[in-house]
Amino acid sequence: MRPFLLALLAKEPAHGYELKQALEQTFGSAYPSPNIGQIYVTLGRLEKDGLVRAVDVEQSNRPNKKVYYLTAAGREALDDWVDEPTEGPRVRDEFFMKLVLAPMTGIADRMALINRQRRHYLALMRDLNELAERTDPDNQVALLLIEGAMLHLQADLDWLERCQEDLS
Amino acid sequence: MDTPPVISTVNLVKIYQDGGVPVPAVRGVDLRVEPGEFVAIMGPSGSGKSTLVHMLGGLDVRTSGEIWLDGDRADTLGESAWALLRRRKIGFVFQFFNLVANMTVADNVELPALLAGASPREARERREQLLGALGLADRAGAAPAQLAGGEQQRVALARALANRPRLLLADEPTGNLDSRNTRDVLKLLGQVHRDGQTIVLVTHDARVAGLADRVVSLLDGQIVDDGALPVSRRRPRGGVGDVVELRG
CATH class of the missing domain: 1.10.287 (Helix Hairpins)
Known part of the structure; x- marks a missing residue:
């Protein structure tokens, strides 16, 4: 799921729930919608690897939310993902x-x-x-x-x- | 009394003669199809699928064995009696359509219903409904030769269903269709099946076979598998997403 989230964040910064919604809207029922926990875990790892950064945004009567955006390293990782050929059919079935x-x-x-x-x-x-x-x-x-x-x-x-x- | 099966064959055999050399195409098939069942016949080319379904429709004469349709013996009928039986009970979709060249699409589809005694109005309404469902409403006035292969194939399906036949037999009914047209055909087959239509069709298109209740596999003229499709183990609610993911 890492490259998918990077691609979505390349479009615009977003918080975790927005990413979940964007995946669901784009792929509809044809793609299993990831649970929100998985998304946050993945975002955490991406942040640790320096591919995304999070900023806290204050909300009036709710806890702060974290908005994620892509770093230069994240952009590079995304480019690599897009440029590399995708694995073909499996030979070992x-x-x-x-x-x-x-x-x-x-x-x-x-x-x-x-x-x-x-x-x-x-x-x-x-x-x-x-x-x-x-x-x-x-x-x-x-x-x-x-x-x-x-x-x-x-x-x-x-x-x-x-x-x-x-x-x- | 129990309703007899729509089809029952006993040790059905077809042997062609190829320059004096006997070539067995179907080697002892016992097949039983109950009313309302949708059976897909699959198998490699040369496995006897087309020959089998042609014999079931009386279009090919069996070498030995028995064919019973709706509880009546049919394999002993002559050509004209078969023609009558087809007109009354069977819709057939050929691999190569066999539309009447000098009649319009509309007339091709209405003809079987009219021959079976439907009123012109009933025949027209049924034709409009079927051509509409197959995305061919605007081709009603065309001659078959003006249509692309995929269009002719869909007209052949409409014609076969015009009569609401007791039995629909089809030989590769999506063989010439692109995926969009196949979707229309799948939808229509699913719909008439839900309305109780008995269907036996030969196909190598898994989308078509996936609609069936039961799949019969032929190999070298014999049935090597015959059974219902299992209920899939993974069937999450709200989306069959992981079916897609499975191939990943």
């Missing part, structure tokens, strides 16, 4: 390891493993279908995120089919 290793020991049969995994993927797809249906049609960011997850899942299923053809 846990299910694949299971598929290769389990039959060797006689623990499980490949066909049964593949069939169970297919049903599991499709159940996840059903959840994504439902999520897409519940999502505000104007929230393009959320819908694209869901579509990306669907495409990954489709690829996993296609791969599963290849495994079933060639290994069984």
Whole structure:
């Protein structure tokens, strides 16, 4: 979550709760909203590392609130995050390891493993279908995120089919 | 008395002849589909999915075994009796649409309802509703040849549903659609299924299969898996966010 908070703070200084709201508004239901505690813990670490700084802002009839802003080092860390290529597809897939290793020991049969995994993927797809249906049609960011997850899942299923053809 | 299954097959077999060489496509399938069920048939290409669904619609003749539709034996019917049965009970979405070229989109969709005895008004209303749901309301007056492949495919789905058939059979109904059009098709399939439509479709599109109650997997002409989709273990309230995160 560190780079996300840095990116939001690059836009404008904010306090913890505002950051939580900004994440929720941007990504909608497609992204798990972090709890406020996690956000404060992360902000604390960023502050310790010198990437953000906090100032106390007095409020009339409430305790002071901390407003965070990005430091020059924070800006640099954010630039690095944006510039570096993002990790591609995972080559080491846990299910694949299971598929290769389990039959060797006689623990499980490949066909049964593949069939169970297919049903599991499709159940996840059903959840994504439902999520897409519940999502505000104007929230393009959320819908694209869901579509990306669907495409990954489709690829996993296609791969599963290849495994079933060639290994069984 | 119990309602008979919409589909029941017994040891269904299809063997094609390829220059005198027998090529088995479906090798002993027992499939039972209850009223209101939505079954997705999946499997690699060449696994017999299309052949199976074509036999269920009487579009391909079985080599041996039995097909029962709504409790009546169907595999022994001749071509014209099958045509009548399809008109009365089955909506079929072909992989390559098969729209009537010299009729408008509207007429293509209304025709099955009219043949089945619906009044012109009923047929028109149903057509307007279906084309509207599929984002094709403004294409009603076009000829099929004027439509893009994805549009023709959606017209084929509208036509198959025009009649509120007892059984909807479809072969890759989203094969030619981009993701936006697929979303319209998913929505419509989900809706007619909730209204009780029995659906059996062949698909490799996981979004479509994810709508089904049950998935049948074929491999080399045989069923290797047949079962309901599990209720997912992680289903937080308020957002399925961690489903998305899962792939991270």
